[in-house]
Amino acid sequence: MTMDTSEIFLKNCWYVAAWGHELVDGAKLARTILEKPVVMYRGESGKVVALDDRCCHRGAPLSMGRIEGDDLRCMYHGMKFNTSGKCIQIPGQDLIPPKLGVTSYPVVERDHLVWIWMGDPAKADPALILDYPPLSDPKWKGLPGYMHYDANWLYIVDNLADFAHLAFVHTKSLGGSEEYAYKTRHIAIERLPRSFKVERWNKDDDAPPYHKRVISDKSARVDRRNMAQMHIPGIFFMETMFAPAGAADSGNYEGARQYRNCQYMTPETRRTTHFFWNYLHDFDTGNPNITLSLYNSMVEGFLEDKALIEGQQRLMDADPDFKMLAIGADAALSHFRWTLAKLIKEEQREAQPLAA
Numbered sequence: 330m331t332m333d334t335s336e337i338f339l340k341n342c343w344y345v346a347a348w349g350h351e352l353v354d355g356a357k358l359a360r361t362i363l364e365k366p367v368v369m370y371r372g373e374s375g376k377v378v379a380l381d382d383r384c385c386h387r388g389a390p391l392s393m394g395r396i397e398g399d400d401l402r403c404m405y406h407g408m409k410f411n412t413s414g415k416c417i418q419i420p421g422q423d424l425i426p427p428k429l430g431v432t433s434y435p436v437v438e439r440d441h442l443v444w445i446w447m448g449d450p451a452k453a454d455p456a457l458i459l460d461y462p463p464l465s466d467p468k469w470k471g472l473p474g475y476m477h478y479d480a481n482w483l484y485i486v487d488n489l490a491d492f493a494h495l496a497f498v499h500t501k502s503l504g505g506s507e508e509y510a511y512k513t514r515h516i517a518i519e520r521l522p523r524s525f526k527v528e529r530w531n532k533d534d535d536a537p538p539y540h541k542r543v544i545s546d547k548s549a550r551v552d553r554r555n556m557a558q559m560h561i562p563g564i565f566f567m568e569t570m571f572a573p574a575g576a577a578d579s580g581n582y583e584g585a586r587q588y589r590n591c592q593y594m595t596p597e598t599r600r601t602t603h604f605f606w607n608y609l610h611d612f613d614t615g616n617p618n619i620t621l622s623l624y625n626s627m628v629e630g631f632l633e634d635k636a637l638i639e640g641q642q643r644l645m646d647a648d649p650d651f652k653m654l655a656i657g658a659d660a661a662l663s664h665f666r667w668t669l670a671k672l673i674k675e676e677q678r679e680a681q682p683l684a685a
C-alpha cells in the first residue's frame with residue numbers, strides 16, 4: 330500500500346478518540362489517529378484538550394509533559410502550550426514568536442465519548458456528531474469497551490455489515506448455530522447517502538449462548554430481530570430484540586428483551602484500528618452481573634472477529650494485489666465502501682481546487 334494518507338482517510342468528520350473515563354486522574358493519553366500522534370488530556374477546568382503529541386521544539390512527546398491548569402508543559406525543555414496549541418511560555422526566553430505552537434484538534438465530549446475532528450477545524454460543527462441516546466439514558470445499562478485491532482478499519486466495517494458471519498464465527502458465543510446463515514435473509518437493506526440500514530429476522534430458534542447466560546427461561550424458543558445502521562466513517566448502531574417465538578408473525582412483542590449496541594471504528598493507521606463499543610440491555614438493569622456477563626460475552630465474540638480479521642489483514646499485506654470477490658450478502662458493505670470512496674474523492678477535490 331503506497332497511497333498517500335490523504336487519499337485513504339475521510340478527514341472532515343468526527344471520530345471517536347477515547348472514552349471519557351480514559352481521561353481521569355491527570356492522564357495524558359497518547360493515541361495515534363489517522364496516522365497523526367495526538368495527546369489528549371482533561372484540563373483542571375474539566376475541558377478535554379487534544380494536541381499534536383510531538384513538541385514543536387525537539388519533537389519530545391507532550392504526553393510525557395505536565396498538565397498546568399488547562400495547559401500542557403513539555404517536560405523536556407519546559408515550553409508551555411495552551412488549549413489551542415499556542416506556545417505561551419519558553420523558560421529563559423522573553424520573546425515568543427506568535428505563530429509558535431503545535432496543532433490543536435477540535436474535541437467534543439458527549440455521552441461519555443470524546444470525539445475528535447482531524448480535518449479542517451473551520452468545518453468542525455458539533456451538530457454533525459452522531460448521538461447514541463442509550464449511552465446516556467438510565468433505562469439502558471452497559472459497560473464501555475475498547476479493543477485494538479491490527480487491521481484496517483474497513484475490514485471491521487465489512488464484518489459488521491453482514492450478520493451471516495454470526496453463524497460461523499460466533500457459533501458458540503453471539504450466533505448460536507450455523508442455521509442462522511441459511512435460514513435467515515436480510516429482509517431489508519436501505520442505502521442512504523452516508524449510511525446503510527439492514528434488518529434481519531431469525532424466527533423460532535434457540536437463544537444464542539450470550540443471551541442464554543442472562544435469562545432464566547433458557548430453553549424457550551425465540552424470534553430474534555437485528556436492525557443495524559452503519560454510518561460514515563465507521564459508526565455502527567444495532568438494535569437487537571429477542572421475543573417469544575411467534576412474535577414476529579403475531580406482532581405481539583410482550584416479554585421481549587432488548588439490546589442496544591454501538592461500535593466505533595477509528596483508524597489508528599491504515600492497517601490498525603481503535604475499536605470502541607458498548608452493549609446495553611433494558612431488562613434486569615439493577616443486576617450488575619447481567620451487565621458484566623454481556624460485556625464478557627461481547628469481548629469473547631469480538632476476539633473471535635479479531636482473530637479472523639487480523640488474519641485477513643496479514644494475507645492482504647502478503648499480497649496487496651489480491652482482489653476480493655463479492656457475493657449477495659455483500660450488498661451493504663459494497664455500498665458503504667463505494668460511498669466512503671466517493672466522499673474521500675470529493676474532500677480531496679475541495680482541498681485542491683486547482684489540481685487537474
Ligand code: FES
Pocket residue numbers: 384385386387388389403404405406407408
Ligand atoms: S522538546 Fe519540548 S521543550 Fe524542548
Ligand SMILES: [Fe+2]
Pocket residue numbers: 488494495498499630631634
Ligand atoms: Fe462478529
